[in-house]
Amino acid sequence: MPPRSSPSERQRRLGVELRKLRLRARMSSDAAAALLEGERSRVSHIEAGRLNVSHNRLYKLLREFGCPPGPYFDELMSMAQASGKGWWDAFSDTIGPAARDLAELESRSTALRTHGPLVIPGMLQTEDYARAVLAATEADPQRADRYAEFRLARQRVLTGESPVTYRAVIHESALHTQVGGPAVMRRQLLRLMEVSRLPNVTVQVYPFEAGVYSAHTRSFVLFGGGAPELDTVYLEHPTNSLFLGDGEQLDEYAKMFERLSELALAPVDPESAPESHESRDSLSLIQHVMYAL
Incomplete structure (x- = not known):
């Protein structure tokens, strides 16, 4: 099979991780090629995500690279065996590779942390709000509708059999930015309160x-x-x-998110009684903006 010209994000990331492990083990490309009973170019293609590696050969590589048994080992094996196909294939007539990569990444993630400075994050958008946002960037109404359908389908990760843990910090400016008109905004703000009832979802306002x-x-x-x-x-x-997987970059964004969360108001708790709000929190701010529409 010839090398692929456009590997998916999963394929690219698997290759990046294999290269990291090989270099950490101080093993040359030639030595890795010998383990695969192939040429050095094959190792380069695998590490670039352009070629697949079989289950048995990947297992052998990971063991030789000194990767210990555990979640990391198992996840790399799973990434290599994944087909890349899923519900997102139904939208292949509209969405591009980056959107497919995003949906696949969401489907295998265990937790999501997001910051939305100008608009409500896609995972929390109502249908009307999503259509209004996409209509502003997509000239073709039919394509905008399909993108909206795709965005709503992605929200299944919040309510499926194994829902992800989801935390969002939304800037107050996103609550005030008029998208689709007052009626659309009221429904969107209500949606924020409703989705916050899910035990796996936390919403804060900055x-x-x-x-x-x-x-x-x-x-x-x-x-x-x-x-x-x-x-x-x-x-x-x-x-x-962009999809970033470098350790230092990950640490930087993780620290930024935690700092944003510290500076933001207390999370939305729709179940709490109004009189229990001794200080301003995310729920009271969302309600204040909604009632002012």
């Missing part, structure tokens, strides 16, 4: 009075992998979305 923080204008998502070594940061850009 208020204006918290001031400027170095990360408060950045939109990002932190994905928790099946092992900490496989955590990923996702940065959405109009032309080229």
Whole structure:
């Protein structure tokens, strides 16, 4: 099978991890090629995500690289065996590779942490809100509708059989930004309160009075992998979305998220009685904005 020209994010990340392990084991490409009974170029293609590696050969490589048994070992094996196919294939007529990679990454993640500075994060958007957001960037109404359907389908990870742990810090500006008109915004703000009832979902608002923080204008998502070594940061850009897996970058964004969470108001708790709110919290701020619409 010839090398693929456009590996998926999962295939690329698997290759990156194998290269890290090989270098950590101080093993040359030639030595790894000998283990695979192949040429050196095959190792290069595998480490670039352009070629698959069989179950038995990957197991042998991981053992020779000194990767101990455990979640990291198991997750690498699982990544190699995955087909890359899923519910997102139904949207292949519209979405591009980055969107497919995003959906696949979400499907295998155990936790999501996201910061939304200007709009409500996609995982929490209502259908009307999503359509209004996408209509502003997609000229073709039919494509905008399909993108909205895709976005709503991604939200299943919050309510499926094994729902992910989800934490969101939303800047107050996103609550005030008019998307689709007052009626759409009211339903969207209600949605924030409703989804916060899920035991796996935590929503906080970063208020204006918290001031400027170095990360408060950045939109990002932190994905928790099946092992900490496989955590990923996702940065959405109009032309080229980025998936980051470098340890230092992961640490930086994890620290930024935790700092944002510390500066934000207390999480939304829709079950609490109004009189129990001794101080301003995320719920009271969302309600205040909603009633002012």
